[in-house]
Structures are given as structure tokens and as C-alpha cells.
Amino acid sequence: MTITQLQYVLAVAEHKNFTLAAEKCFVTQPTLSMQIQKIEEELNILIFDRSKKPIQLTDIGQKIVNQAKNIVNEADRIKDIVEQQKGFIGGEFRLGIIPTIMPTLLPMFLNNFIKKYPKVKLLIEELNTDEIILKLKNGHLDAAIAATPLEDEKIKEIVLYFEPFVAYIPEHHASFQKEEIEVADLNINEILLLQDGHCFRDGILNLCKNASDLDQNNFQIQSGSFETLIKLADEGLGTTLLPYLHTLDLKDSDKQKLRNFKEPKPAREVSLIYPKSELKMQIIDALRSTIAGVVKGAIVFQNVQIISPLQKK
Numbered sequence: 001m002t003i004t005q006l007q008y009v010l011a012v013a014e015h016k017n018f019t020l021a022a023e024k025c026f027v028t029q030p031t032l033s034m035q036i037q038k039i040e041e042e043l044n045i046l047i048f049d050r051s052k053k054p055i056q057l058t059d060i061g062q063k064i065v066n067q068a069k070n071i072v073n074e075a076d077r078i079k080d081i082v083e084q085q086k087g088f089i090g091g092e093f094r095l096g097i098i099p100t101i102m103p104t105l106l107p108m109f110l111n112n113f114i115k116k117y118p119k120v121k122l123l124i125e126e127l128n129t130d131e132i133i134l135k136l137k138n139g140h141l142d143a144a145i146a147a148t149p150l151e152d153e154k155i156k157e158i159v160l161y162f163e164p165f166v167a168y169i170p171e172h173h174a175s176f177q178k179e180e181i182e183v184a185d186l187n188i189n190e191i192l193l194l195q196d197g198h199c200f201r202d203g204i205l206n207l208c209k210n211a212s213d214l215d216q217n218n219f220q221i222q223s224g225s226f227e228t229l230i231k232l233a234d235e236g237l238g239t240t241l242l243p244y245l246h247t248l249d250l251k252d253s254d255k256q257k258l259r260n261f262k263e264p265k266p267a268r269e270v271s272l273i274y275p276k277s278e279l280k281m282q283i284i285d286a287l288r289s290t291i292a293g294v295v296k297g298a299i300v301f302q303n304v305q306i307i308s309p310l311q312k313k
Helices: 003-015 018-025 029-043 059-086 102-116 129-137 199-207 226-234 281-295
Strands: 091-097 120-126 143-148 155-168 240-243 258-261 265-275 304-306
Touching: 003 018, 003 029, 003 059, 018 029, 059 281, 091 102, 091 129, 091 281, 102 120, 102 281, 129 143, 129 155, 129 265, 143 155, 143 199, 143 281, 155 199, 155 226, 155 281, 155 304, 199 240, 199 265, 226 240, 258 265, 265 281
Parallel strands: 091 120, 091 143, 265 304
Antiparallel strands: 143 265, 155 240, 155 258, 155 265
């Protein structure tokens, strides 16, 4: 069997469809099918149960796929070793970033990175955390920037910075008069939240001790952008919480409505995450050092309480 044949097996296992897998591998469907059949004949087993729709792995097929992932990763590592030995920092690099980090962090480091490492071709996708984890495990991302800890044994994390939560409280609200607020001042039913799928929303729910009191029948608005939440708060529809970096570009009039938490400030941990295979580490290290260089002046907080981004079961 060959590495290419194993890559075909992994593609079918992921897409559960021979035609779609062939398209993703840039070969014809008969070619892909023939190569997979050769492996099955060589091993004298069936990797896929073709009688089911969508196509399913057999029991032995699942074990083969697990091993095939290791083999393909190790084959990629050989190229990686050669590039590191040569000191080469270049090539295609697929980076995922969650939506609540992308608009603030990316403009801070991207220009510096591409100037310093012109041979790296960055392919950047905005994805939620669940999508990022899946793509990292399937080999469709080389690394990502997300809120951590994720508590996933197959993913490694390098902490980049801690970003406090900041409350946005309009003038009409009782807490507007306070210079600093406490978590106890928050009423979960007054907070305008991001829509489901955003880990920042889950962080807020984890932060609020009365999150279990969330009234699903009460008037609620859930949006995909902080800008919308700010405008709705200004209309008297509630308060909201923002990540610290997002507050830096607000208008001066809006900054007057920001309230910091008393220490230890609730914060999210932002990390560069990547698969345990540790491929393309020279580019991952370059990203880490570039981001560290630009955020250290903008975000310096030590006395913080890390709020989990994981949705409580």
C-alpha cells in the first residue's frame, strides 16, 4: 500500500462518499475507488460498507483509518524535518481564528507577519471553536487561534495572552454610576448575548453565577456581532460584555459606558492551538513570536480569573 492510497481512504472516511472524496483529492472517482479496492484486496478485508448510505466504515476499517492518520502524519513529518533543517519558513499554512478574535487580533499582527515571512502563504478561515477542532483533527488546519483551555488530549495549546471581559452599561442602568463592577452585579436576563456557537457566549454563561436562571421565555436578543449588541444596549434593551481588545476601537462616547471588573478580572485565555503531530512548528513559532510582539503593549493583565470557554453540560 502507498501513502496516496491511505490518503484516499481518509478522504472517503471523512466525506462518506466516493465521488466527493475523489473531488477533494483531485482524481477521478474510478481511480480513487480502484486504489482503495487494491488495499482491501491486499489486506483481504473491507474497509467500507458500501451497502449503507452514506458509506460507513466497517469495524476493522475504523481501526485502519486511525492508523492511516498516524502514517500520513508521520510521512508529512519527513518533509517538515527537512524544511526545519534547512531553516526554511515558508509554504502554505492554514490558520483558523474564532469570530470574536478575528476582527481585533488579525489586523494587529498580519501585516507584520507577512512582511517578516514573505515565503509563508497564509490561508485564514473564520470558524467557530467546534469547526476548528474538527478541522485540526482531520488535517484541514495547521493551527488556530481560539479561547482555551479546550481540554482536548489531541490538541496542544500555547497561551498568547489573557483578555478581560469588559461590561458595556448604558447611562440608564443602575450600574452605570459604579466605577468598577463585580460579577454579582450581573443579571443574566439583562445581558445581550452572542448567538449559539460562540464560545464567548458560553464564557459569559459560565461567568454568571445566576446563569441557571436564564429565562428562555423572557425577551432576549442574540446576535452574531458585538456592534449590534452595543446598539441594542444603547436603545435600552439591556447590557452586554465585550472582550477587552474590542473596546479599544470604540468611539469616545461609547468608552464612557465601559466598566471594568474588580480584580481578579474575569478573562478569557487566548491561545495558539495545533495538533499533537506538531507539523510546521517553525511557522507556528513564528506566529507565536509575532503575535506576542504586538499584543504585549496593548494587553498586559496578570491578576485575572480564567473563565472556561466550554459549554457547561
